[in-house]
Amino acid sequence: xxGMDGLEATSRILxxxxxxxxxxxxxxxxxxxxxxxxxxxxxxxxxxxxxPEDLVHGIRVVARGDALLGAATTRQVVAGWVRRPPPDRxxxxxxxxxxREREVVELVAAGRSNAEIxxxxxxxxxxxxxxxxxxxxxxxxxxxxHVVIWAYEHGLAERSL
Numbered sequence: 349x350x351g352m353d354g355l356e357a358t359s360r361i362l363x364x365x366x367x368x369x370x371x372x373x374x375x376x377x378x379x380x381x382x383x384x385x386x387x388x389x390x391x392x393x394x395x396x397x398x399x400p401e402d403l404v405h406g407i408r409v410v411a412r413g414d415a416l417l418g419a420a421t422t423r424q425v426v427a428g429w430v431r432r433p434p435p436d437r438x439x440x441x442x443x444x445x446x447x448r449e450r451e452v453v454e455l456v457a458a459g460r461s462n463a464e465i466x467x468x469x470x471x472x473x474x475x476x477x478x479x480x481x482x483x484x485x486x487x488x489x490x491x492x493x494h495v496v497i498w499a500y501e502h503g504l505a506e507r508s509l
Contacts, residue, residue, distance in 0.1 A: 358388040371410040373403070382417070382425050383497070391491055392416035415493035442502055449483040450504065452476055456492060457499035 352360075358370050371392040372385045382393050392410040394403060398418055409416040417425060442450050448469075455465045462480070466473040480495070489495050499505040 355384055355388045358385065358390050362389040369410045369413065371406055371416070373398075378424070380428075382421055383428075386493060386497060389490065391493070393421050394418045395420060413491070415491040417493065442504060444486045445483055446479075449479045449486070452479040453483050453495055453499050454504050456480065457496045457505035 354372055354374060358372070361368050361370060369392075370390045371394065372390045373394050373396055374381065374385075375396050385393050392406050392415060394406050394416070395418055398406070402418065406416050406418070442453075445453065451469070452465060455468065460468070462473050462476045465476045469476070480492075484490070484495060487495075487498055489498055496505070
């Protein structure tokens with residue numbers, strides 16, 4: 349992009365229009381690029397060589413308020429997390445969460461859907477959504493992808509493939 353990179357553009361857009369949903373489309377799929385884009389506030393990340401139907405799907409997913417990482421990007425991100433040393437579990441970062449909120453965050457980070465979490469915990473799916481929304485609010489997180497990142501950074505998710 350002439351004049352600025354995608355990270356700067358993402359930050360500027362969100363500073364001027366908070367709540368905007370941004371899908372990053374890039375030729376670079378390095379896990380550090382993905383983390384940087386998500387930390388800047390992007391809600392999705394796809395490579396430019398994605399199939400047209402995947403791009404259309406990504407736009408729709410992000411537009412409706414969900415988060416998205418392309419399959420190749422997801423593999424790269426998981427591999428990057430696995431290579432990193434485990435976080436210091438003594439930070440107490442999860443102490444802001446109620447026990448059930450923490451449990452829901454852990455299950456989200458494990459890749460479980462709201463319906464699967466509801467079945468596991470024997471609660472309504474709306475209850476799972478409420479716990480997840482409260483956790484996101486307490487932690488200042490935008491969406492499910494950011495919940496997963498936070499969980500890994502704070503030792504609430506397993507580091508294995």
